[in-house]
Amino acid sequence: MTPRRHLLAVSDLGADDIAEILRVSDAFVEVGQRAIPKVPALRGRTVVTLFAEQSTRTRLSFETAAKRLSADVLSFGLETSSVKKGESLRDTVETVAALGVDAFVVRHTAAGAPAAVARWVDASVVNAGDGWHEHPTQALLDCYTIRQVLAERAGEPLEKVGTESFVGLRVAVVGDVRHSRVARSLIWATAALGANVTLVAPGSLLPPSLEGWPVVGVTHDFDAVLDDVDICYLLRLQSERGTGAYLPSVREYAASYGLNARRAARLAEGALVMHPGPMNRGVEIADEVAGLPQSVVLRQVANGVAVRMAVLFMLLGSGGAGDLGVSVPAAGG
Amino acid sequence: MAERERRLAPPRGGVFVPRVQVLSAQDVQRALTRIAHEIVERNRGLDDIVLVGLQTGGVPLAYRIARVLEEVEGTTVPVGLLDVAFYRDDIGIRPVLPEAVTDIPGDLAGNLVVLVDDVLFTGRTVRAALNALADYGRARAVQLAVMVDRGHRELPIRPDYVGKNMPTRIDEQVDVSLEGVVLGDVVAR
Numbered sequence: 001m002t003p004r005r006h007l008l009a010v011s012d013l014g015a016d017d018i019a020e021i022l023r024v025s026d027a028f029v030e031v032g033q034r035a036i037p038k039v040p041a042l043r044g045r046t047v048v049t050l051f052a053e054q055s056t057r058t059r060l061s062f063e064t065a066a067k068r069l070s071a072d073v074l075s076f077g078l079e080t081s082s083v084k085k086g087e088s089l090r091d092t093v094e095t096v097a098a099l100g101v102d103a104f105v106v107r108h109t110a111a112g113a114p115a116a117v118a119r120w121v122d123a124s125v126v127n128a129g130d131g132w133h134e135h136p137t138q139a140l141l142d143c144y145t146i147r148q149v150l151a152e153r154a155g156e157p158l159e160k161v162g163t164e165s166f167v168g169l170r171v172a173v174v175g176d177v178r179h180s181r182v183a184r185s186l187i188w189a190t191a192a193l194g195a196n197v198t199l200v201a202p203g204s205l206l207p208p209s210l211e212g213w214p215v216v217g218v219t220h221d222f223d224a225v226l227d228d229v230d231i232c233y234l235l236r237l238q239s240e241r242g243t244g245a246y247l248p249s250v251r252e253y254a255a256s257y258g259l260n261a262r263r264a265a266r267l268a269e270g271a272l273v274m275h276p277g278p279m280n281r282g283v284e285i286a287d288e289v290a291g292l293p294q295s296v297v298l299r300q301v302a303n304g305v306a307v308r309m310a311v312l313f314m315l316l317g318s319g320g321a322g323d324l325g326v327s328v329p330a331a332g333g
Numbered sequence: 334m335a336e337r338e339r340r341l342a343p344p345r346g347g348v349f350v351p352r353v354q355v356l357s358a359q360d361v362q363r364a365l366t367r368i369a370h371e372i373v374e375r376n377r378g379l380d381d382i383v384l385v386g387l388q389t390g391g392v393p394l395a396y397r398i399a400r401v402l403e404e405v406e407g408t409t410v411p412v413g414l415l416d417v418a419f420y421r422d423d424i425g426i427r428p429v430l431p432e433a434v435t436d437i438p439g440d441l442a443g444n445l446v447v448l449v450d451d452v453l454f455t456g457r458t459v460r461a462a463l464n465a466l467a468d469y470g471r472a473r474a475v476q477l478a479v480m481v482d483r484g485h486r487e488l489p490i491r492p493d494y495v496g497k498n499m500p501t502r503i504d505e506q507v508d509v510s511l512e513g514v515v516l517g518d519v520v521a522r
Contacts, residue, residue, distance in 0.1 A: 027416065027431035035440070036468050039419035069419075159434050317424045 005315050006118045006125040009134040010188040018189055019163045021310050022144050026158050028306035028313075031068065041317050042071040045102040050093070050117075051128070052078040052108040057277055057301055058128050058138070062105045065308035071316075074101070089113070090120055097121040102316050106130070111181075124315040129181055138276050139185035141307040143193065145300050146231060149272060167194035172225055174200040175235035175257055175284050178207050178246070182276045183235055187215060190231075198225060200257065204246040222257050226266040234259055234275045234284045250283060260286040264294075272296055347519040349506055356497060356514035361480065364496035365394060368478050369401035371494050372447060379408045381473065383444045387462055388416040388433040390451030393511055394480055398449060413437040415448075420461035435465075442470035447494075451509035453479040456490035480509045 010018075031039055047066040051059055059075075066073045076096060078084075083092050093104070103124040106114040111131035118125040129135040143166070151161040171190050177183045177199050187197050191214035198217040199206065210218065219225055226232075237253065247253050254260075259273065264286075267273070273285070273295040281287045290297060356364070373379060379402060386395030392414055399410045418431040448462055459477060466472060478494035483501040497514065501507065508515045 024430060027418070027435065030435050031419070034468060035470075039468075040464070041419040041424055157434075313419075314430070317429060 010136045010185040015192045024310040025307045028309040040070045042069040045071045047071045047103045048074045049105045061304040134185045135181040139189040141304045163193045169195040171197045171231040172229040176205045178205045179238045180235045264289045347521045351515045351517040353516045368494040381444045385413040387450040391449040395449040411438045417461035420465045440470040441472045446472045446475045453482045456486045456488035
């Protein structure tokens with residue numbers, strides 16, 4: 001049996017892998033602009049979205065991506081499944097796999113759940129966010145959006161712009177780094193492409209250890225870095241993961257780490273404001289800042305479909321050409 | 334996608350070893366000039382004609398034909414670019430990835446499309462291209478121009494305009510560019 005390929009973590013990918021995913025995404029952006037934005041590439045394949053945690057954009061984005069590739073989509077929420085009756089995740093997943101599934105898109109509150117699913121079933125697995133671990137497609141669509149904006153500014157056609165423009169790019173990741181899988185994936189992705197990543201957060205919202213993290217700096221003073229930032233990436237304050245206990249008050253957090261109009265005005269010219277959504281307006285991002293032209297939040301969402309089409313196509317459709325990340329043997333484990 | 338890129342693509346590809354130069358750069362230019370004249374003659378002008386070059390081998394040929402048409406008829410013919418990767422019938426069987434951009438000028442409904450590719454071999458690329466074109470509107474008609482027809486068709490597809498009919502062995506390789514046509518072999522790396 002040929003090993004199935006998965007996308008479990010950005011930290012498994014090299015700069016070349018990321019660049020290739022972004023390149024293939026260009027072709028799917030073109031598909032999205034057509035009158036009929038659909039191609040027959042994955043006809044007859046079945047993609048299951050298995051979400052054990054709330055999600056609007058990621059789930060809809062993956063399902064749109066799969067449908068635009070002509071795959072059949074089964075949508076599966078653990079809340080409404082037999083897991084509620086006490087069935088284990090493994091039994092549930094194996095039951096679904098027995099229907100004949102080519103790919104699982106997995107979101108789970110537990111870090112490592114997608115990797116476990118990858119060991120249990122003979123299907124490709126895409127991590128759609130696992131606990132505090134990683135959210136690789138979010139980081140890829142963020143990189144795609146950055147490259148798209150840089151290409152537009154340079155007046156170059158997108159296909160001519162590789163990922164060289166990331167080298168030396170100053171990225172500030174602001175906010176709840178501790179609980180953020182988006183931050184982990186983004187840091188790995190941009191650093192792999194050569195960007196200089198700085199973390200901006202109160203000590204309580206930084207991970208216990210930064211050993212091995214590819215970051216050039218850590219600061220508690222947002223105002224001090226505003227002038228030296230090309231990408232200002234704001235993280236969502238994750239109250240459902242207990243962020244509140246790490247902070248004296250949300251108001252104090254917003255005052256110190258929120259991007260308000262005053263701080264936005266101090267950002268370097270041409271700096272981009274990004275946010276993975278959903279936004280807590282008035283906390284990490286002020287209402288009036290979210291609407292500024294340098295904010296590319298809606299573009300991030302729009303690009304998500306094309307990037308996820310590229311990932312699904314490269315995993316399921318390319319017969320070995322687009323190798324993504326690690327191959328986990330499909331033996332029971 | 335040109336046969337050449339597909340066969341040479343990693344991980345299974347090899348190295349192209351040229352054996353015989355079949356057409357010179359000048360021969361290719363003459364063939365393209367003839368094809369351009371045939372397009373005008375057959376369609377009694379250039380009304381509604383759109384050239385679509387298949388990525389990547391057909392694209393420079395399509396631009397060259399458009400240039401000749403402009404010189405001959407004084408009409409600028411739109412040139413579209415098409416990568417058929419997402420329409421291939423061997424997705425999942427062998428490495429298939431888009432090679433280059435797709436850029437079709439507007440809706441093709443009512444237009445006469447001339448597909449341009451470098452080599453016609455099994456016909457499967459052209460089949461994929463026909464399906465792809467259908468997603469851009471219902472063309473009035475589709476014609477096919479190729480620099481080399483090397484035989485070995487696996488589908489009922491025939492070209493309307495041919496630079497050179499060239500019988501080949503199935504394991505040979507044909508390399509087409511504006512610099513000429515070369516017959517050779519692919520040798521494992």
